[in-house]
Amino acid sequence: MIELVIDQRRRDLGGFEVGRVLPFHARRMVGPFIFLDHMGPATFQAGFPRSVDVRPHPHIGLSTVSYLFEGSMTHRDSVGSTEVIRPGEVNWMTAGKGITHSERFEDLRAHGGTMNGIQAWVALPDEAEETDPAFAHHGPDDLPTYEGGGMWARLIAGKAFGAEAKVKTHSPMFYVHWALEVGATAALPAEYPERAAYVAQGIVEIDGRQLHEGQMAVFAPGETVTVTAVTGAIVMLLGGEPVGPRLIEWNFVASTKERLEQAKADWRAGRMKLPDADDQEFIPLPPDPPGPAPAMS
Template sequence: MIELVIDQRRRDLGGFEVGRVLPFHSHRMVGPFIFFDHMGPAQFTAGFPRTVDVRPHPHIGLSTVSYLFEGAMTHRDSVGSTEVIRPGEVNWMTAGKGITHSERFEDLRTHGGTMNGIQAWVALPTEDEETDPAFSHHGPDDLPTYEGGGMWARLIAGKAFGAEAKVKVHSPMFYVHWALDAGATAQLPAEYPERAAYVAQGIVEIDGRQINEGQMAVFAPSQPVPIKATTNAIVMLLGGEPIGERFIEWNFVSSSKDRLAQAKADWRAGRMKLPDADDQEFIPLPPDPPGPAPAMS
């Protein structure tokens, strides 16, 4: 039932730690999900420096999905969007042929508090990799919920459990937030060929195996998966139909290595527009490592 368990790898992003789960060296993607970071949890005191913010940077070939358990984050992008995301909401940004954006912690800088959430990337299918960039924000009314048997659930994106979120997706997928009471059991159906569960808080038991906070269990296809909460737990379910091989370099995703090279050249040369509301600084392209460039990182 469990094919693989992936431990998050903690990384400091300049005063703010994340737990990176995907991509993993032996398992790059789960359905279209190609990147999965647990932001925090981190406690901030009011007045912390702006260096913690994520300055403007570019993307191609993917959609970014931001979802918070605690805290707030201000998104600004090159298609003119400015949006504060708060717990229970979704920011869905489709990069397509190219977008730039920043993520600022302005509310936390003013008031202090906890940042805790998930940043995921969903790779676009080949026919949509060069689509026009776009941004959408979705409140709780766009995201179906269910409660019963010691479980509360919210469908963040895609289709699952007979429901569909009002978030535009480009390929068959699902993304779900479960909150489970200790002792409760819920079942992930065998609806999609690629599925995983990430434990954001607490401990669960799957197929007789303990899965701890910060671990992602990747499942074999074709069987429903019962998940029992050993403690109160938050579990993120994700997956969908595979979309084929993708390459990653820095913030760029593509089915073509040549397209990655072009995106890097465009950013280096200043050919990608910065957000109108946040165009005074940006993150420069990191230097290429010595020797042949890696296909994925």
């Protein structure tokens, strides 16, 4: 039932640690999900430096999905959006043919507090790779919930368990937040060919194996997966239909090397518009990595 267990790799992004789960060398994607970072958990004192913020940077060929358990974050982008995301809400940004955005921790800087959440990237299918960029913010009323048997669940995006979130997606997928009490058991049906569960908090047992915070289990297709909470736990379920192999380099996702190179050239030359409300600085393109071109995912 479990094909692979992935341990998060902790990375310091300039005063703020994240746990990177996807992409992984042995499993680059799960359904359309090509990137998953666990932001924090990290506690900040009021007045921490602006260097912790994520300055304006570009994307192509993907949608970014931000979802918080604790804290807040201000999003600004080049299509004119400014939105503060808080726990239980969804920021869904579609890069398509190109977008730039920043993520600032202004409320946390003013008041202090904890940041804890998930940032995921969803690769766009071939027909949507060059779609117009867009941004959507969704509050809890757009996200179906369920409660019973020691489990609380929220459908963040896609379709699952007979429900559908009011978040526009571009390919068949699901993304779910489970909160499980000690001893609670819940089942993930074999609805999609590619599925995974990331343990964001606590310990669960799956297929006779215990998984702890920071681990992702990737499942074989065709079987219902049973999850039992050994402790109180938060589990993120994700997956869907594969969209085909993708290249990923820096903040860009594409189905061809030529498109990646064009995006890099555009950013290097200043041809990608910065957010109107945050255009005084940006993250420069890093040097090309040594060795062969990035592998297809």
